[in-house]
Amino acid sequence: MSSILRKAFPSILNNNMAQWALPPKLHSEIGAGPLCFFGEHSIGSRDGLLPRYTDSHACVKCVSSLTEGRLALDVHRIEKIHRRRFLEFWSFVEMGDPEECWPWRGKFHSRCNSSYFPIPRHWGSGRQYSASRVACWFTWGDIGRLPIKNTCNDNNCCNPLHIRIKGVPHFFHRRTLDTVDIEFSTRKLDSETLCFLETTADKDPKTFERLEKTNKIWINWRMGSSDPVSSIMTPKFMTEQSN
Ligand SMILES: [Zn+2]
Ligand SMILES: [Zn+2]
Numbered sequence: 001m002s003s004i005l006r007k008a009f010p011s012i013l014n015n016n017m018a019q020w021a022l023p024p025k026l027h028s029e030i031g032a033g034p035l036c037f038f039g040e041h042s043i044g045s046r047d048g049l050l051p052r053y054t055d056s057h058a059c060v061k062c063v064s065s066l067t068e069g070r071l072a073l074d075v076h077r078i079e080k081i082h083r084r085r086f087l088e089f090w091s092f093v094e095m096g097d098p099e100e101c102w103p104w105r106g107k108f109h110s111r112c113n114s115s116y117f118p119i120p121r122h123w124g125s126g127r128q129y130s131a132s133r134v135a136c137w138f139t140w141g142d143i144g145r146l147p148i149k150n151t152c153n154d155n156n157c158c159n160p161l162h163i164r165i166k167g168v169p170h171f172f173h174r175r176t177l178d179t180v181d182i183e184f185s186t187r188k189l190d191s192e193t194l195c196f197l198e199t200t201a202d203k204d205p206k207t208f209e210r211l212e213k214t215n216k217i218w219i220n221w222r223m224g225s226s227d228p229v230s231s232i233m234t235p236k237f238m239t240e241q242s243n
Contacts, residue, residue: 139160
C-alpha cells in the first residue's frame with residue numbers, strides 16, 4: 001500500500017477505526033464466559049466456562065500471559081474445536097522472519113483494502129474480524145475486543161511481534177526469547193498448514209474448493225512449494241477419526 005494512498009484516504013484505509021474505546025475502569029469486573037482458544041486455560045473447567053472480563057470479554061488467563069509477555073504460535077496449544085480454523089487461518093498468512101511483516105493472503109473487503117477472516121465471537125453479531133486481530137487472538141491470546149495497533153503501520157500484517165494490544169501492559173524483557181521461539185514455531189506451522197491443505201484436498205474436496213476460491217494463486221503456490229512435509233509434522237488430531 002503506497003503512502004500516497006494512505007495520506008489520501010486515511011479513514012478508508014484505517015481498519016482500526018471502528019475499534020472498541022477503552023472504558024475508564026477497564027477490567028474491574030470478572031464473570032463467567034465461554035472457553036478461549038487456548039486449551040490449557042480450560043483445564044479444570046467442568047462447566048465449559050472460564051473467567052473473562054465483563055467489559056472487554058478478554059480471557060483473564062490470556063491477559064495475564066500477555067502482561068508477562070508470553071506468546072504462543074502452536075496448534076497443539078489451541079483448544080481442539082478451534083484447531084482446523086487455526087490452521088485454515090495460518091494457511092493464508094505469508095509467515096516470514098520474526099522481524100518481517102507477514103502479509104495476509106486471504107480475503108479482503110474490496111472497497112477499503114482491509115483484511116478479514118470469518119470467525120463468530122460470543123459478544124456481538126460481528127461475523128468477520130481483521131486478519132491482524134485474529135492473528136493476535138491466536139498468538140498473544142483471546143483479548144476479546146481490546147483495541148490493537150500494528151506497530152509496523154500495516155493494519156493487515158499478521159506478525160504477532162508487530163501487534164500491540166492497548167489497555168494491557170506487555171513486558172518485553174522476553175523479546176529475544178520470543179524471536180527465537182517464533183522462528184521455530186513458524187517453520188513448524190508452515191509444514192503443519194501445508195499438511196492441512198494437502199489433507200483437506202484429499203479428504204474434504206468441498207472445503208478445499210472453498211479455500212481455493214479465496215486465493216487460488218496463493219494456494220497453488222503453497223501446495224507447489226518443495227518443502228518436504230515429514231509425517232512427524234502431521235498433527236495427530238488430523239489423522240484421528242473424528243466423530
Ligand atoms: Zn485464555
Ligand atoms: Zn508488520
